[in-house]
Structure formats: structure tokens, C-alpha cells
Amino acid sequence: MATSLKQIQSQKQKLAPRQVLNARLLQLNIVNLEQTIIKELEQNPTLEQIESMESQSDETEEKSIIEDMDVSLEDMYSNESNYYLTEEKKEMPLPDQSTFLEKVINQLQDIKLNEDEREIAEEIIWNTNERGYLDTDLILIADRYNLLEEEIEPVLFKVQRLEPKGIGSRNLKECLMIQLEDKKSSLPYKILNKSFDDFMHKRYEKIKDKLKCSNQDLHEAVEIIANLNPRPGEGYRDKFQTVIPDLIIREDGSDWVITTNDSGIPELRISHFYENQIQNNKFEGEAKKFIREKIDSAKWFIEAIHQRRLTMVNVMYSIIKFQPEWFSGNMNFLRPLKLQDVADHISMDISTISRSTRGKFVDTPYGIFELKYYFSDSLELSDGNIVSTFIIKRTLEKIICSEDKSAPYSDDVLVKKLSDKGFLMARRTIAKYRDQMGYPVARLRKTI
Structure with a gap:
């Protein structure tokens, strides 16, 4: 076969360094953001911290400007795109901590990935939920990078083999099979691969007939599968001693004042010394190029922190609008x-909203809550009404808490109790919600 040489023109979307920086800072909580800022201060000589005395003088100057303006504070801070106040800076010692997902991301250094693949891998990891499963369709991540789903599946494959094994899985079957893929000839793997539905419904006779195994072999295989980790994210939950909110909201009449909690976060600026040296041509050649690059990097970093504040505030403002x-x-x-819904409301990408809400907390008049708390799936009832699963779970929790602990309700009874309150649902759905809320089956809830 003759060989030939030809040119092919194609377009591929690639995030600019500034966009990557914005995404990276947005996904950090307040604790890790401070650590990142301190690290950047150490690495970039053109970036410097504004000392507290200078910061106070700047705030005084800003306050005098505000006082001279012929506008009410309510009008000034009611703009949807800039809905926050600057908090008074206070020293707050923060422990050196890494989140579970950051520890997973650090493992990417040990596997072979080019720059684009690593970026996609991080995107996949940041889109996993608390149970360790991929929380969005893979095709949506592929679209973000103008790629086909099949083109990023090899990256997902590598992510799923990080510790804990099965992280980023799309379903339970995939998660369990990954944990047994080193034993593909074993009976447990064959059960998952060829008879998963029968296994989930405990149709053991069908499994024995299909795979030609004995009672003893099946019993041992089921025991092995039962000891696998069905939720790779749960056993590694971040165990922080304290929760530091990223946002603080307070009611002001009929409005809400949303404040970014910047306590302990250093105020940054470009070094006047290096700016003057560049303007007066004090540097030449490689030195000049190096300083210019560092100044540009510092500007992007400061802008990214500012953008993070605006995004967090806009997301919170949208949540308040949706949950009056x-x-x-x-x-x-x-x-x-x-x-x-929030992404459409504030015209942002869904991955940006995911980064803004995961691991971020808000201090409200009713307590401190993770932003993810305000998101709930919908469920259509038999009468056609649509309610959030949050309401159903709350109702279910009240029923379980009010039961006689010497004779707790079985899942069948819970189905009837919820039906009496207007929520007609399948038994397996009730069992799933009960399990998600941390309540065991009836026999394990029984007390003497």
C-alpha cells in the first residue's frame, strides 16, 4: 500500500492560562485559598502582601469616597453582579489541610498524562460527588474541551484506577468491576460482568444456572463482592475539625447582604519596586522578560481572586432567588x-457552578450549610405534582424518628406511611432515601 502525506485542518478548544487559573482558585475553599496565596507570594517576587496599616488606610480612603457619594448603601450593594461587602480583615490561624479530592488530584503526578489530559483528569475529579461517582455526563466534560466522549474515556479510565479504586465511576457496576479487574477469571468478576442484575435482585438460582457454580462457590463469591467498596468517596470524607464559611449572608429588610468571608486572606498588589524598574528600563534581556512574565502572572492571580469573589456571590444570590x-x-x-438551573440563571458553565458549590459553606442566620445543601432532585408524584426529594426525605426522617424503637417500621410500612401523606413511591426508592440519610434497616434500628 502506497504511503502519502497530507495536511488536515482542525479546530480544538483549549483553555487559556488565565481561565485555568480562574477555575483552579474557584474550586478551593477558604482554607486552601489562603495556603495557595501564601505559596504564590513565595514563588512570585513581583507579588506582595499589603501590610495591615496600608490596608486600613486604603479602607479609610474608600470609606470617605463612599460617604461623599450621593447614593444609599442599599442601592450601592444591591447590584446582582457585585453583591458583596468587604469584611474587616482579622487574623485567623488556619491549619494546613488538604481535601480528599486534592489528594486524589496529587496522584495524577504519578501517572503518564500530557498537559491537556491532566487538565481533563482534574475536571473529572472535581465533578465527582460525595459518594465518589461522576456527577455529570462524560459527554458534557468532552464538549467543554470540544472533544468526543470516546476521546476522553482513556483519561477517565486512568482516573478510575487511582486510590480509592473506582473513583469517578459512572455507576455501581462499573465501580465494583474496577475493583476486581485484576481477577477477571474469578467468579465474583463474572457475576458482576454477566449477571449483575440477577445479583442485585438476589436471583441466585439464575446465577448458578448461568455460570454453572455450586452453592458454596456462589456464597464465597457473594461474600467477596459484599466486601468491595460501593462508595469510594465516603470512606475518605474530609474530617476538618472546624468549618470556615466562604460566604456570610445577613438579612437587611427585604434584601440579603452577601459577604465574602475574606478573614485571614492576605490583600495583594503588584510590587511598586518592580513596576518602576520595568518602566525605567532597569532590566534587560532575559531578566526583563522574566520580570514582565511574573508581573503578568501576578495580575492574573489578583484578578482570579477577585473573579472568585464575584462568582461565589452571584451563585449565592441565585440560590437565594431559587429558594425563597x-x-x-x-x-x-x-x-x-x-x-x-443556577448556571442558566447567571449565564455560567455548569462546571463553574459545581466548583463554586462543592466544599464551600455559607454562614446564614439559621446555621452554617454547604452550598450543595440547597440543591435537590425533583420527583413527580402520582397526582402529577412535582416536589423536591428534600421534602420527601424530611418527611421520611420525621416518620422514622417518631416510630416505636422496640418495633421500628419496615420499608413496606414506610411506603404506606408516606403514601398516607401523599407521597406514593416504590419501596426501593424509600430504601435508597433511608440509606442516604444514614438510617439502617428496621431490625438494626430496634432497641430494647
């Missing part, structure tokens, strides 16, 4: 709300 009942004091009610 909860913020009016009815904490037992949440409307159905998806990340995509």
Missing part, C-alpha cells in the same frame, strides 16, 4: 434545584 421559602425561615422546604 427556605431563606424566609421555612427550613423544612426546598424547591427542586439543579446546578444547571
Whole structure:
């Protein structure tokens, strides 16, 4: 076969360094953001911290400017795109901590990935939920990088082999099979691969007939599968001693004032010394190029921190708009709300909303809550009404808490109890919600 040489023109989307920096800072909580800023101060000589005395003089100057303006404070801080106040800076010692996902991301250094693949791998990891499963469709991540789903599946494959094994899986079957892939000839792997549905419904006779195994072999295989980790993210939950909120909200009449909690975060600026040296041509050649690059990097870093504040505030403002009942004091009610709803409302990508809400907390008049708390799936009832799963779970929790602990309700009874309250659902759905809330089966809830 004759060989030939030809040119092919194609377009591929690639995030600019500034966009990558914005995404990286947005996904950090307040603790890790401070650590990142301190690290950047150490590495970039053109970036410097504003000392507290200078910061206070700047705030005084800003305050005098505000006082001279012929506008009310309410109008000044009611703009949807700039809805926050600057908090008074206070020293707050923060422990050196890494989140579970950051520890997973650090493992990427040990596997073979080019720059683009590593970026996609991080995107996949940041889109995993608390149970360790991929929380968005892979095709949506592929679209973000203008790639086909098949093109990023090899990256997902590598992510899923990090510790804990199965992280980033798309379903339970995939998660369990990954943990047994080193034993593909074993009976447990064959059960998962060829008879998963029968296994989940405990149709053991069908499994024996299909795989030609004995009772003893099947019993041992089921025992092995039962000891696998069905939720690779749960056993590694971040165990922080304290929660430091990223946002603080307070009611002001009919409005809410949203404040970014920047306590302990150093205020930054470009070094006047290096700016003057560049303007007066004090550097030449490689030195001049190096300083210019560092100044540009410092500007991007400062802008990224500012952008993080605006994004966090806009996301919080959108959540308040979508959940008026909860913020009016009815904490037992949440409307159905998806990340995509907030993304559409503030015209941002869904991955940006995911980064803004995961591991971020808000201090409200009713307590401190993770931003993910305000998101709830929807469920259509038999009468056609749509309610959030949050309401159903709250109702289910009240029923379980009020039961006689010497004779707790079985899942079948819970189905009937919820049906009496207007929530007609399948038994397996009730069992799933009960399990998600941390309540065991009836026999394990029984007390003497």
C-alpha cells in the first residue's frame, strides 16, 4: 500500500492560562485559598502582601469616597453582579489541610498524562460527588474541551484506577468491576460482568444456572463482592475539625447582604519596586522578560481572586432567588434545584457552578450549610405534582424518628406511611432515601 502525506485542518478548544487559573482558585475553599496565596507570594517576587496599616488606610480612603457619594448603601450593594461587602480583615490561624479530592488530584503526578489530559483528569475529579461517582455526563466534560466522549474515556479510565479504586465511576457496576479487574477469571468478576442484575435482585438460582457454580462457590463469591467498596468517596470524607464559611449572608429588610468571608486572606498588589524598574528600563534581556512574565502572572492571580469573589456571590444570590421559602425561615422546604438551573440563571458553565458549590459553606442566620445543601432532585408524584426529594426525605426522617424503637417500621410500612401523606413511591426508592440519610434497616434500628 502506497504511503502519502497530507495536511488536515482542525479546530480544538483549549483553555487559556488565565481561565485555568480562574477555575483552579474557584474550586478551593477558604482554607486552601489562603495556603495557595501564601505559596504564590513565595514563588512570585513581583507579588506582595499589603501590610495591615496600608490596608486600613486604603479602607479609610474608600470609606470617605463612599460617604461623599450621593447614593444609599442599599442601592450601592444591591447590584446582582457585585453583591458583596468587604469584611474587616482579622487574623485567623488556619491549619494546613488538604481535601480528599486534592489528594486524589496529587496522584495524577504519578501517572503518564500530557498537559491537556491532566487538565481533563482534574475536571473529572472535581465533578465527582460525595459518594465518589461522576456527577455529570462524560459527554458534557468532552464538549467543554470540544472533544468526543470516546476521546476522553482513556483519561477517565486512568482516573478510575487511582486510590480509592473506582473513583469517578459512572455507576455501581462499573465501580465494583474496577475493583476486581485484576481477577477477571474469578467468579465474583463474572457475576458482576454477566449477571449483575440477577445479583442485585438476589436471583441466585439464575446465577448458578448461568455460570454453572455450586452453592458454596456462589456464597464465597457473594461474600467477596459484599466486601468491595460501593462508595469510594465516603470512606475518605474530609474530617476538618472546624468549618470556615466562604460566604456570610445577613438579612437587611427585604434584601440579603452577601459577604465574602475574606478573614485571614492576605490583600495583594503588584510590587511598586518592580513596576518602576520595568518602566525605567532597569532590566534587560532575559531578566526583563522574566520580570514582565511574573508581573503578568501576578495580575492574573489578583484578578482570579477577585473573579472568585464575584462568582461565589452571584451563585449565592441565585440560590437565594431559587429558594425563597427556605431563606424566609421555612427550613423544612426546598424547591427542586439543579446546578444547571443556577448556571442558566447567571449565564455560567455548569462546571463553574459545581466548583463554586462543592466544599464551600455559607454562614446564614439559621446555621452554617454547604452550598450543595440547597440543591435537590425533583420527583413527580402520582397526582402529577412535582416536589423536591428534600421534602420527601424530611418527611421520611420525621416518620422514622417518631416510630416505636422496640418495633421500628419496615420499608413496606414506610411506603404506606408516606403514601398516607401523599407521597406514593416504590419501596426501593424509600430504601435508597433511608440509606442516604444514614438510617439502617428496621431490625438494626430496634432497641430494647
